[in-house]
Amino acid sequence: MLLLEGAGFFLFNGVLEIPENRLYAAKVIFQCMVLSTFFGILSVPYNAVINAHENMFLVAVLGVLEALIKLGIALYVTNTSFDKLISYGSLMAVMAIILLLIRRVYCHLKYNEVTINVKKYFDRSLFKEMGSFAGWSFLGSSSSMIANYGQGIVLNMFFGPRVNAAQGIANQVSGQLSAFSTTMLSALNPGIAKSEGAGKRGSMLKMTAMGSKMSFFLLSFMCIPVLIEMPYILGLWLKDVPAYAVVFCRLLLIKNLIEQLSIPVSTSIKAVGNIRDFQIASSILTFFPLIISFGFFFLGYPPYFLYVVFIGYAILNSGLIFKYGNKYCGLALWSFIKNVVLRCVFSFLAVLLLSLIPQLVLDEDGIRLLIVTGSSGLFFIIIVYVIGFNKQEKNWLNMLLKSFAISLKEKLSIVKI
Known part of the structure; x- marks a missing residue:
């Protein structure tokens, strides 16, 4: 934070080209960025614990929650009479704090090793190794x-x-x-x-x-x-x-x-x-x-x-x-x-070259966008299977598709019954 604040002093005094009437908003946004960075760094150990436990469910939930918060921020910024840039930056910083608190509370409640206990976990050689890794x-x-x-x-x-x-x-x-x-x-x-x-x-x-x-x-x-x-x-x-x-x-x-x-x-x-x-x-x-x-x-x-x-x-x-x-x-x-x-x-x-074909015969509009999207998806499936995967990977993919088809067939038969 000290490094960022020091850099900000020089950036806003002769480096950045910002209109005078928007300088205050730019400075507020910069401070929000510094705050978001700070809380982002604090969340690193909690992200590490979540990844180490391969808790992809929580990752997915937090991802959805983040998307919903961003949507809410976008709707608020669109309709507010307050300065839109300051509103956006401030709310994004608040979102970083909320997500950190959720990660922190969840990890402390869910995982026994997530506790601040220097006496219990102090290990000089391990700290030295981790400190070196963290430093680099x-x-x-x-x-x-x-x-x-x-x-x-x-x-x-x-x-x-x-x-x-x-x-x-x-x-x-x-x-x-x-x-x-x-x-x-x-x-x-x-x-x-x-x-x-x-x-x-x-x-x-x-x-x-x-x-x-x-x-x-x-x-x-x-x-x-x-x-x-x-x-x-x-x-x-x-x-x-x-x-x-x-x-x-x-x-x-x-x-x-x-x-x-x-x-x-x-x-x-x-x-x-x-x-x-x-x-x-x-x-x-x-x-x-x-x-x-x-x-x-x-x-x-x-x-x-x-x-x-x-x-x-x-x-x-x-x-x-x-x-x-x-x-x-x-x-x-x-x-x-x-x-x-x-x-x-x-x-x-x-795939890119084949997907360019509709551009040669159609005018730019929504129909062409749909055709390009559909044709690129079809070309992608065929070419990636033929060129992208080797024989071993194709066998693995075939087994995966076969097991998926069997599972789907069993579920459909249960539904019919």
Whole structure:
């Protein structure tokens, strides 16, 4: 909080370009962000306990509750006569506090180990190991946070708040489309950690490869029709679509797709626990996109070059993760690239190209959006099954579908009786 407050002093005194009549609202929003970050950090141990117990039911309930609260905030902000920006920021901070309190009360009541008892749990060697891990993790997470917030600051410095509006829309679209893959990874992460903890390295690597593939395919399924019909979708959603919003959204989704391939590998490296060199290298690499983007903007390049640079960063960072996955986890690089990366990329490109066909013969409207969505879903199922999965994965998928069909048939027969 001290670091953020110190940064805020400089940001609001000469760095950010904010209209004078909105400066107070911007400062209030910044304080709400600091408060939300504080309570977000406090909730980390409770999230860890929930994930360790694989309590996906609570994760789902909290996810639904968060969505309902956000809907309520949106309805309130739409109808209130009070400053809408201040209302939004304040209520989002309150939501972070409410969710923390629910997690805290639930964990203290449900799990015996969730208690503050220094004498009982004090273990110098364990604290030292956990402190080292937490310290290096903090280096990685803080550098990522600076890079993420830095994007908006750099764009604001060169192009003003209008371009920040386009960036905000891109982040909203990206966040919503990534929800399914993020939830799947949340359910997968405890399994990766437990497999490594039990000494089952081979099982962990299989889960890692399958997780990379499935998270990519889940996001691809959601992204492909949106990538194609982005101008029409944003036109339906927004009264006035900001300049660069469409290109920002498309480039950010491509960046996210690239990152999906390496996220489970990063989880595996953390499960092994030897993260110092990985976090140092990753943190150094994280700052380069901002520096390069600053240079491009200084030379007069358009704002979308920020995301072009970050796509390049996503590719380099994935390569770095694969390298350390090979070093610390025994990840077979060529096998992973051939079975996961290439299969995912070729499947995505094939579905994308086939789904573009309706654009060649139909005008932009709701009918074309429905046709693109339906055809991309059909192409996706066929191509991902043929290209995306290897023989072993197809056998596993066939067994899963067969058992599901038998179960469904039994339930239908019971209903008939």
